[in-house]
Amino acid sequence: MKNLQELIDSKSNLVDYFYNDTISQYHKSRTSLFATLIAPEYTNWREEQKAWRESAVLFNQSHHMPVLYVKGPDAKKLLSYLSPCSFANLATDRAKQYIACTPRGHHVGDCILNYYGEDEGFELISGMPVLNWVRYHGETGGYNVEFRFDPTTPYSPDGRRTKYRFQLEGPNARKILDEICEGGWPEIKFFHTAYVSIAGCKVHVLRHGMAGHAGAEISGPFDDMDRVRNAILKAGEAYGLLQAGTRTYYSTPLEDGWIPYPLPGIYTGEELRSYREWLSADSWEANMQLGGSLYTGNIEDYYWTPWALGYERLVKFDHDFIGREALEAQLKAPKRVKRSLKWNEEDVMKVFASQFGDGPMYKAIEMPTAYFGWPQADEVRSTDGRLVGMSQYCGYNINERDMISLCGIDEDYAAIGTEVVLTWGEVNGGSRKPHVERHQQTTIRATVSSIPYSKAAQAKLRAVI
Template sequence: MKSLQELMDSKSNFVDYLYNDTISQYHKSRTGYFASLIAPEYTNWREEQRAWRESAVLFNQSHHMPELFVKGPDAKRLLEYLSPCSFANLATNRGKQYIAYTERGHHVGDCILHYYGEKDGFELISGMPVLNWIRYHGETGGYDVDITFEPTTPYTPDGKRSKYRFEVEGPSARKILDEVCEGGFPEIKFFHTEYVKIAGCRVHVLRHGMAGHAGAEISGPFDEMDTVRDAILSAGEKYGIRQAGTRTYYSTPLENAWIPYPLPGIYTGEENRAYREWLAPDSWEANMQLGGSLYSDNIEDYYWTPSALGYEKLVKFDHDFIGREAIEAGLKGPKRVKRVLEWNLEDVKRVMNSAFEDGPLYKSIEMPTAYWGWPQADEVLSKDGTRVGMSQYCGYNINERAMVSLCGIDEAYAAPGTEVVLTWGEVNGGSRKPHVERHEQTQIRCRVCDAPYSKTAQEKLRAVI
């Protein structure tokens, strides 16, 4: 087979294929080699979670995120046309959350974008579906652009990257950065950037926050990674800084309510056929691994819109872009919106207790993150059994002492405090995915909550808005 389209044509039911027979690129990249680069836990995930609320953590983002570098005379025109994000405020001293959609208004992907000026162009970080979407249009759309793709570290020939990337997070992050940066840490507005020096190295800083605090994402040349990391850890020792492993890192969305890697809406529509013919049969999109209780032969039931992901505020109609008409119509409603579901603890305990009692055995709830699909889609029902939403990402947060999940839910059921039900476990006793054990489905009562769920994150969000 030469393309994703040929792969799809060879399957009588492509949803069934994604649900049962794929091994996601995400899980492929979590190899033993990757674990040697970043430990799953440097101490233990519970203390690492607590550190981002009580002291500080250092997340290492240097290896798991692909990157795309786009420059040339048409670079801005290309990226602006592919996204509803406004480029009117484009500047070299501010980052941008970049999103892209199909002509039908279905979400393709999102990433972080930096602009370094006309000569050096743009850097787009993470989000394979959106990076592939950009690559395709850049190569086939007649744009005068130079595009360089850099995969995650396990897929690089020499195990090296152009840049390292760290996140310093927590209530003591500012004190640590103030000490480690030569001349102190500058005042930087949220999602703005600046250059500082750490241990003699020039470091690019994005004022950011992943776990509810005013953190900073810092990056620089890959060969300076150890020098910068050691300096930060040394300065942070007296503040109780901890390195956070991958188990902790992948639980951060439960606090900041970012929904990672929704299924890209590219599998339907003749207007997307050429793109599917461009994508390889072993591409990221060909290996999305659906999981969870939502099972539908209609793949569009797994698609997302801007409002469902909480991206409505990023959509600006000050330029022409792919999907403009569909998005404009969709935002008029009725629509889905982003919320957090707080799981009923009695129901959670009942599911966990099933492993130790006679009777039905329910799907295990792993901690701190409980997802087993990439992406995972669990159906959310109203009290009368009507499907009203889709839960995407779930797990435990020790700072809130709660099991929660992120979801897109119909506006009519989105008011905080509304009671809904989440179906837990897969159909027919579980899929053929080798990491999914045989089990029975059950239901977990949930309470609809604001997104983000963390009170600390909500306070920080209000501060920047």
């Protein structure tokens, strides 16, 4: 098979295939691809989670995020047409969270977008489904644009990237940045950017919070990586700075409320056939790995909309874009919205207790991240049994000492404090995924909660640092 469409045509049930027989790129990254580049833990994930709330933490993002560079006379035109995001306020000192939708209004993907002016163009960071979507339309739509794709380190022919990238986070981040930046740290509004000098190196900084706290993304030429990192670590010694490994890194969405990598809504619809034929049979989209209690025969049951992902603030109807009519119609209809779920402690303990003694054994809850699909898809039901939502990202936050998940839930059940029931574990004793053990399903009561989950994150996420 040469492309995704041929792969789909060869499967009688695409959901079953994604549920049982794929190994996602994410699962590979958790196990072996990045272990020699970024340690799973530098101390232990519990202390590293505490550091983003109590002192400071440094995440290394240099190796795992693909980047697409886009430039040319039609670059802005292309990117604007593909996204509900407005480009009316485009500026070189302002980043964007960039999203794209299908003609039917289903979410394709999201990424961070930086703009460096007409000569250098745009930088799209992470989010393979949206990077592929942009490349396809740029290559097939007659646009005068140039692309340069920077793959993740394991897939780079020489093991190098164009840029290094770090995230410095926590209440002491500002003190560290003040000390290492020549002339001090400039005041930067949320999602705005600036250039500073660290250890004699020109550094691009983005005011951005990953773990829901005051933080900054720091990037620059790959050759400067060690010099800049060493300066950060040396200054951070006096402020309790810890390096965070991948186990901690992948738990950050539970605090800031971002839902990573939902299933792109591109597997159905004749209008997207040519796109599926453009995608290869071993593409990211061909290796999605569904996991969790939601199991249906319809792949569209796993699609998301911008509203369910909490992106309503990004959707602007000030320009023409793919999916505009569909999104306008969705506004007038019942829809899902994004919420956190706080899992009931007694029911969580029931799952842990099932690992000992006699009786049914439920799907083990791993910590700090508990999901076992990429994406995860767990049923969320009302107390009277109605299916009212889909829970995706789940895990443990030591700062709150709670099990939390992120979900899209029907508006009628989205009020803070509403009691719902999450089904935990897979159907038929578990799928064929090699990392999923045999188990029985059970239910976990949950309480609808705010996004971000913690009050501390709500207060600090958008603060000037």
